[in-house]
Amino acid sequence: MENVMKLANSPIVWMIAAAVIFVVIFQGIKFIQLAVNASGDVGMSKKEVRSALKTGAIAAIGPSFAIVIVAISLIAFLGDPLTLMRVGIIGSAPAESIGATMGANAYGVDLGGAGYNAQAFTAVAWTLCLGGLGWLVFTALSTKSMSKIEKKIVGKSAKSKQIMTIITTAAMTGAFGNLASAEMIKGMAYVVVAIVAALTMVFLTKLADKLKMDWLREWSLGLSIFVSLCIGYFLV
């Protein structure tokens, strides 16, 4: 196990992980730049651009915390760089822990158990890296076609654009209806937290509208999460 961690944290493994994270960061900056350049042409003011960026950043704080906590549990078996690489790109932490277990089992050992040697670690690395490639390859190959299909369907008439807005809004609401329900059936504390967060959101949005406070709208998701977690603290 000790030798495995030495291998898992060796310089070359670190270099590969660092390169992957660099690509992800570079991509984020590049796309923000592209969007900023196009913003004027779709009728967005500089203030709106700043507001969108700030809101996205604030909204990511809560989720990032949750992601990092799960990631920590993987470090014991995967070492720092592979964890960083897997959780920093496509992988979601829970999916990676399933994959890691399956990779180790395929070699005939338990993750971190007796016989978890360099070869077992390599088997885990193969499983996780190949498993995560599916999304990347499919997205790289098909996004252009999906965009073409969407343009064909949407067309240019005002009515079809209006329908597209309804579909997109409904799709997003439906996605979150499922995500929220999946959490809420886990127990009473989950239901209470979800409801408190929802009510806080309604309250903050109404307040921001009434007082015309843009900053409050930017913070509304972060604050809703915080308030509901404070209530949740007394429930667990």
Place this chain on the structure above:
Amino acid sequence: MAIEQLRTTEKNNSAGRTSVPHVSTMDHYHKKAHFWGRLTLWAAIILTLSLPIYLSFILGHHPGWNVILTGFTAYAGVVVAIWFLEPIMYFPILGVSGTYIGFLSGNIGNMCLPSAAAAQNAIGADPGTQKGEISATLGIGAASLVNKLFLIPIILGGSAVIALIPENIQQIFPLILPAIFGAVLSQFAIKKPLFGVVALIIGIIVNIVPLVAYLKSLTSVIATVIICLLIEKKSNVKQL
């Protein structure tokens, strides 16, 4: 600078070709997004593969193709459907650039979508419009960077950082997800209360009925879209 110049030239060129400059701007934006999106995705694919190849063939820890195939097929059995369903299902929401960022940085449902929705909400842009797509991209891009800002130091500091957080605070971490999802769902319900009610009812039904995980999400999205379209159609008829 060069990009700025390119863009202006392109705009001038296309102005002669089409009478709707906005569409060509967006086309040009998409072209660039496809270029950089594919480039970064393929770079990530090659780098990702280089790690197990290095371990197997340069260091000589190869566990054998049989083992790799067994592990991969077991894992793929769980995720293979999501490889295709997720990018297709989320495309209308994320748009071209959102798809490239979202599927590279991962954590779509729990981070990218809430950030995109919050960014659109903050400036009052409708999903599915050009302004909606640009604001979603800004929101997801910022989210992806913030995520790395958290991830890197904590992974480097490792478990030491987590040990500093008291145990009773750590206990509430599982509640972060219901908090996010509840808040974002109500954000949509404020604008379209009926959509929110429909989505929640379908969500609960889908989660009580025994269904494979990826089908739950797909069923909720499709059922909500169909019912909401019917609702909108009915209310339009009434207005007439």
